[in-house]
Amino acid sequence: MKVVMIGAGYVGLVSGACFAEFGAHVTCVDVAEDKIDALNRGEIPIYEPGLDDLVKRNHVQGRLCFSTALADAVPEADLVFIAVGTPTRRGDGHADLQYVYTAAKDVARCLSGYTVIVDKSTVPVGTARQVARIIAEENSEADFDVASNPEFLREGAAIGDFMRPDRVVLGVESERAEARLRALYRPLNLIETPIHVTNLESAELIKYASNAFLATKISFINEMSDLCEKVGADVQAVAKGMGMDGRIGRKFLHAGPGYGGSCFPKDTLALARIAQEHGSAVRIVEAAIEANAAQKARMVKKIREALGGEVAGKTVAVLGLTFKPETDDMRDAPSLAILPPLMEKGAIIRAHDPQGAEEAHGLLPDGIVYADDIADAVCDVDAVVLMTEWNQYRNLDLDGLRQSMRGRVFVDLRNVYDVEQMCEAGFDYISVGRS
Ligand code: UDX
Numbered sequence: 001m002k003v004v005m006i007g008a009g010y011v012g013l014v015s016g017a018c019f020a021e022f023g024a025h026v027t028c029v030d031v032a033e034d035k036i037d038a039l040n041r042g043e044i045p046i047y048e049p050g051l052d053d054l055v056k057r058n059h060v061q062g063r064l065c066f067s068t069a070l071a072d073a074v075p076e077a078d079l080v081f082i083a084v085g086t087p088t089r090r091g092d093g094h095a096d097l098q099y100v101y102t103a104a105k106d107v108a109r110c111l112s113g114y115t116v117i118v119d120k121s122t123v124p125v126g127t128a129r130q131v132a133r134i135i136a137e138e139n140s141e142a143d144f145d146v147a148s149n150p151e152f153l154r155e156g157a158a159i160g161d162f163m164r165p166d167r168v169v170l171g172v173e174s175e176r177a178e179a180r181l182r183a184l185y186r187p188l189n190l191i192e193t194p195i196h197v198t199n200l201e202s203a204e205l206i207k208y209a210s211n212a213f214l215a216t217k218i219s220f221i222n223e224m225s226d227l228c229e230k231v232g233a234d235v236q237a238v239a240k241g242m243g244m245d246g247r248i249g250r251k252f253l254h255a256g257p258g259y260g261g262s263c264f265p266k267d268t269l270a271l272a273r274i275a276q277e278h279g280s281a282v283r284i285v286e287a288a289i290e291a292n293a294a295q296k297a298r299m300v301k302k303i304r305e306a307l308g309g310e311v312a313g314k315t316v317a318v319l320g321l322t323f324k325p326e327t328d329d330m331r332d333a334p335s336l337a338i339l340p341p342l343m344e345k346g347a348i349i350r351a352h353d354p355q356g357a358e359e360a361h362g363l364l365p366d367g368i369v370y371a372d373d374i375a376d377a378v379c380d381v382d383a384v385v386l387m388t389e390w391n392q393y394r395n396l397d398l399d400g401l402r403q404s405m406r407g408r409v410f411v412d413l414r415n416v417y418d419v420e421q422m423c424e425a426g427f428d429y430i431s432v433g434r435s
Contacts, residue, residue, distance in 0.1 A: 001025070001184055004077040006103045008035055008066065010046055010158075010262070010329075011120060011151050012083035017051065018162040020058035022187045027073040028066050039066040047328040047355045050159040075112035078180060081149070082107075082131070083120040086266075093269040095124055104131045108138035116177045118147045122207050122267060124274050128171065128200040145177035148200050150207035155261065156326030167194045171203025208274070211267040212285045217252040218259045219291035225255035225433025226298065235433025236415060255433045257334035257387065257413040258295035260323030265292070265332040296337040299413055299432075303342060306409045306430045307383055312346030315406070317381040319374065320388025321364070322356035330359045334413075335387050340365055352377035354390050375404065383409035389416050398425040 001024040005016035008030035016028040030036055035045055042059065044052045058064035067073060074080055084099035100121055107117060117135065119128050132146040148171030153161045168185050172178040178197060185195065198206070225235040235255045243250025259265070268289050275282040307314050323333035330336065333356075339349055349368045353360060357370045371377035374392065378384055378401055386393055394416055402408065402425060410417075410427040415434065422429035 001079070002077045003027070003184070004029060004070075004073045004080045005120075006030075006070070006080065006082050006107070007084035007099075007121070008032075008039060008045075009083065009085060010048070010155070011153065012081070013039075013044075013046070013055070014048065014051060014153060014158045014162060015081065015083060015120060015151060017054045017058055017064060018159065019184065020064035021054060021163075022184070024063065024184060026058075026064050027077075028064070029068065029070050029073055030066070031068065033068055036066045036068050047326075048158055049156065049326055054159060070106050071110045074107055074110035074115075077115055079116045079118055079184060080107050081118045081120045083151075086121045086123055088266045088269055093273045095122070095266070095270045097123065097127060097130075100127060100131065101134055104134040105138050108135040108142060111135070111139060111142045111144060114143045114145075114176065116145050116147055116180050118149045118181070119204075120149055120151055122150060122211075122263070122270075123148075123204060124270060125201050125204045125208075128204060145172070145174045146200070147172045147177050147181060148203035149181065150203060152207070152210065155329055156324060164191060165193055167196050169203050169206050170195060170197045171200040172197060173200060208267055208271040211263055212271050212282070212288070214252050215259055215264040215268050215292070216284055216288040218254075218256075218264075219288040219295070221253045221255050222258060222295040222432075223291050228433040229435060232435050233433075234435070238433075255415065256295075257299045257338060257432070258292045260332040260334050260336075262329060262331040265289075268292075293337075296334050299334065299338050300341045302413075302430060302432075303338070303383070303385055303411050304345070306411050306428065307347075307407075311342055313348070314346075314382040315348045315350060315380065316342065317371075317378040317384045317405075318349055318351040319353075319377065319384065319386045319393045320356075320390050321351055321353040321360045322388050325388055325390040326355075328355035328359055330356050330363050333360075333388075335360070336363055338387070339368070343367065350377045350379075350381060353388070354392055375400075379404050380406045382407035383411060385411045385413065386416060387413055389414040398422070398427075402426050 003019050003024045003026045005012045005028045008028040016026045020026040082103045084103050086095040089096040128146045128148045170181050228235040239253035242248050268285055272286050304311055321335045343365050350371055351368050352371045408427050410429050412431040415431045
């Protein structure tokens with residue numbers, strides 16, 4: 001099976017490497033020459049656990065190669081995946097499809113023999129059909145089908161999610177396209193992965209609806225956390241009690257500083273726009289978006305109040321900047337919304353992140369001191385804010401920390417620590433949804 005993956009970004013690179021591991025011959029094509037050169041030298045442009053080894057192994061074994069030349073790879077391909085970015089369009093919240101459509105045009109000109117063109121990027125409902133129109137217009141001779149195969153990969157756990165998915169969703173229009181995609185995913189038959197076959201529009205909507213539902217679950221528990229603080233309940237006990245009901249489930253009920261990342265903020269916004277365009281109401285999704293912004297604002301207030309209402313001249317150590325652990329991705333990270341207002345009010349920030357500091361540099365205001373290690377970050381600070389639950393921050397030496405700090409405020413935005421233990425260790429400990 002010969003596969004072309006257009007876009008060697010997060011989704012394209014992970015998916016391409018995993019298909020190669022399944023035994024397919026994969027060419028990842030990207031317009032960014034420096035990225036392709038780096039990949040050919042064995043350098044991986046993103047941090048994702050396990051990806052380095054997977055890429056190198058399949059590259060050395062000749063099943064995974066990298067190129068900028070679409071025209072060399074596409075004529076041979078059985079399947080061409082489009083995995084380019086679909087960022088939020090400035091101004092209106094719609095997904096920007098220019099890269100998808102350009103890829104479709106470029107592919108159309110190089111097709112030879114029956115080929116299945118598969119949308120892997122998260123795209124609004126109707127995009128696959130639009131891609132089919134573009135290809136047919138561009139090349140009236142082309143023998144092809146278009147399919148939709150959304151990804152459900154979590155950053156930091158993407159390889160595992162690809163190799164052991166809960167389901168594979170295939171939006172197809174013909175038996176031929178379905179058979180080809182099923183053949184590609186055949187290795188997953190061994191672990192009895194459900195393959196859910198639908199039409200194009202349903203597959204496209206499944207992706208948005210899934211992400212919006214998960215984002216709603218997080219916003220729901222975040223709003224509960226605020227109520228918990230006001231009535232004296234403990235949000236973790238509440239979430240556990242709710243999650244024991246099999247209909248609710250215990251996952252995605254961790255209160256925190258609000259969801260971030262490359263998917264939930266962008267996809268909830270795009271779904272709201274799609275619905276508006278079709279005259280359909282998705283009030284719950286809109287509320288989840290608003291609640292998420294409110295949660296981030298609440299975290300700013302929480303930190304300010306923990307410091308006695310006045311942050312000017314106070315030094316705050318921030319542990320973790322990325323939107324979640326095990327990634328260097330800073331896209332829509334809560335730190336980007338929480339730190340600037342504190343700095344505007346005069347707070348001095350010393351930050352540490354195991355992988356994200358470099359990217360954070362360009363996104364956060366100047367003036368932040370980026371510490372090389374945790375000890376350096378917390379030295380002589382008035383407060384520590386645990387922003388992202390990296391493993392390194394889960395087992396801090398509490399006595400040592402207390403001694404190296406000037407103050408004793410510890411704001412735990414991920415509820416990593418036990419309230420009693422932190423109070424006993426001498427901290428003014430504030431967390432989310434726990435009194
Ligand atoms: C998500 C989806 O899980 C994945 O299926 C989809 O294809 C891409 O988007 P990802 O963005 O990598 O994956 O991260 P995820 O682990 O889902 O977390 C997203 C955000 O929600 C993070 O900021 C995380 O900290 C936050 N979160 C998650 C919570 O605040 N509470 C939770 O209970 C779960």
